[in-house]
Amino acid sequence: MTEKVRNLSFTLNGRKVTLEVSPSLTLIKVIRERFELTGTKEGCHSGNCGACTVLLDGVPVYSCLIPALKVEGQHVETIESLGEPGNLHPVQKAFLDHGALQCGYCSPGMILSMKALLDSKSEPSTWEMKEAISGNLCRCGNYVQIVEATKSLLKGSKSGRK
Amino acid sequence: MISGYLNVRNVAEALAALANYPGEARILAGGTEAFSQLSRLKQAAVVVDISKATDLNYIDRDNQKIKIGAAVTLSGLLKTTWLEEEFPALAEAVSRIGSPQIRNQGTVVGNVLTGRAASNVRVCVASMRAFLKVRGPNRERDIDIDDLDNNVHKLADDEIALSLVIPSTLSAKASAYCCFTPRKGFSYPSASVSSSVAVDGGEFKHVSLVVSPVLPTFGRSNMKPCGSCGGSCRICRVMHVSELEQNLVGRPAKEDHIEQVCSTFDWQSIPMRDSFIHGTAEYRCHLLKVLSKKALISALHRCEHAAKRKHGI
Numbered sequence: 482m483t484e485k486v487r488n489l490s491f492t493l494n495g496r497k498v499t500l501e502v503s504p505s506l507t508l509i510k511v512i513r514e515r516f517e518l519t520g521t522k523e524g525c526h527s528g529n530c531g532a533c534t535v536l537l538d539g540v541p542v543y544s545c546l547i548p549a550l551k552v553e554g555q556h557v558e559t560i561e562s563l564g565e566p567g568n569l570h571p572v573q574k575a576f577l578d579h580g581a582l583q584c585g586y587c588s589p590g591m592i593l594s595m596k597a598l599l600d601s602k603s604e605p606s607t608w609e610m611k612e613a614i615s616g617n618l619c620r621c622g623n624y625v626q627i628v629e630a631t632k633s634l635l636k637g638s639k640s641g642r643k
Numbered sequence: 644m645i646s647g648y649l650n651v652r653n654v655a656e657a658l659a660a661l662a663n664y665p666g667e668a669r670i671l672a673g674g675t676e677a678f679s680q681l682s683r684l685k686q687a688a689v690v691v692d693i694s695k696a697t698d699l700n701y702i703d704r705d706n707q708k709i710k711i712g713a714a715v716t717l718s719g720l721l722k723t724t725w726l727e728e729e730f731p732a733l734a735e736a737v738s739r740i741g742s743p744q745i746r747n748q749g750t751v752v753g754n755v756l757t758g759r760a761a762s763n764v765r766v767c768v769a770s771m772r773a774f775l776k777v778r779g780p781n782r783e784r785d786i787d788i789d790d791l792d793n794n795v796h797k798l799a800d801d802e803i804a805l806s807l808v809i810p811s812t813l814s815a816k817a818s819a820y821c822c823f824t825p826r827k828g829f830s831y832p833s834a835s836v837s838s839s840v841a842v843d844g845g846e847f848k849h850v851s852l853v854v855s856p857v858l859p860t861f862g863r864s865n866m867k868p869c870g871s872c873g874g875s876c877r878i879c880r881v882m883h884v885s886e887l888e889q890n891l892v893g894r895p896a897k898e899d900h901i902e903q904v905c906s907t908f909d910w911q912s913i914p915m916r917d918s919f920i921h922g923t924a925e926y927r928c929h930l931l932k933v934l935s936k937k938a939l940i941s942a943l944h945r946c947e948h949a950a951k952r953k954h955g956i
Contacts, residue, residue, distance in 0.1 A: 484644070484645065484647075485646060485647045485648075487648060504645045504647055505644065505645040527679075528744070528745060534744060537747070537748075540747040541747060543744045543748070546675050546745075546748065547748065548645075548648065550690075551650075551692055551694060553695075554695075612743070613743060615743065616741070616742025616744040
């Protein structure tokens with residue numbers, strides 16, 4: 482029995498795309514191999530580490546668990562949608578300023594999870610920040626710095642948010 | 644292997660897909676577990692994705708019941724403003740499932756069907772007379788949650804679960820859920836407990852204490868340790884701790900009474916399965932003792948709080 486290839490149309494980082502996809506493909510495979518957007522990392526392939534986190538209609542999901550054909554008509558944002566060299570997104574800049582990354586492998590997922598939180602809630606509590614990254618593992622142990630970086634973006638902090 | 648993928652817009656299209664691909668079509672809502680399971684099958688499977696079915700994405704609540712459509716995600720249920728007040732055990736149970744990413748994709752009905760005895764939602768609604776509303780080509784029927792694993796009553800290949808229906812009860816407000824889970828985002832609990840109480844005249848009028856995952860009586864002594872299922876296999880069950888429930892009913896509704904009953908109960912008699920990942924049976928029984936005390940006391944406090952609110956105190 483052969484797989485029935487099908488057209489998939491969705492919005493990727495603000496751009497409408499259409500491509501032929503095999504029904505067994507996951508979203509991460511499409512992102513990394515078909516669009517060569519390798520900022521989204523492959524980790525556990527089982528929905529544990531969070532390295533593959535992307536935003537689907539604004540909410541974080543594990544792209545290793547999402548069937549590619551599921552996102553028909555939806556909006557997918559990868560880390561590449563945030564900022565650009567020389568003009569970083571505030572969350573990316575805060576991560577750098579606070580030493581919130583070492584090897585950087587978890588960072589795309591962490592940044593997107595925190596971005597989604599800040600988009601949905603302007604003044605999250607520390608607990609809510611920790612809850613937001615509870616699905617993201619950092620092998621280098623930067624959890625404290627990640628939360629501190631996010632706190633620095635709140636209105637009441639010295640640096641504030643742009 | 645997955646040989647095809649259909650995104651359906653409503654229940655009628657889903658039923659048509661089940662009819663067009665008999666024996667191959669498989670309903671998928673969130674797919675956090677189902678997709679990888681289907682990918683590993685040797686036989687072909689055609690995925691019927693109902694996540695965008697407009698007539699399955701609803702949460703209805705009235706005086707009689709709470710009705711949750713099959714396409715409602717776990718996060719979607721947690722966003723309701725009333726769940727914590729009306730059914731705190733369910734709010735606690737759902738918030739402990741996986742991680743934010745899992746809850747944004749996985750569905751409430753999917754958790755009941757895929758998780759089996761390990762499902763946080765199933766443990767919560769056991770004994771609440773909750774049921775799944777199910778539709779087939781020529782029929783609609785209800786399947787009691789407690790009968791889902793029964794071969795006679797289980798979901799047929801040409802049927803689709805439309806919604807989870809939870810009859811409203813006073814004891815739902817006085818409920819609590821506790822579990823102990825290895826950290827992994829995808830891990831089922833090592834032990835989970837749901838309790839609800841009703842108090843009248845200072846005494847327990849009704850006590851429900853449901854634990855999971857336990858082995859059925861038959862064949863228990865020959866059961867090998869569980870490798871990884873955490874209770875989501877076809878073997879494990881949810882179970883009422885009837886003896887303890889009966890020990891509390893008619894007795895004073897007090898915290899120290901709950902402590903005393905929980906301390907003297909023989910928790911090691913509960914048939915938890917040995918597991919390489921989730922703990923030995925002995926350890927899991929110990930977890931049940933700690934979690935049950937916590938859940939019963941929490942349910943009692945909520946009962947007292949609900950009574951005070953009712954009387955405007």
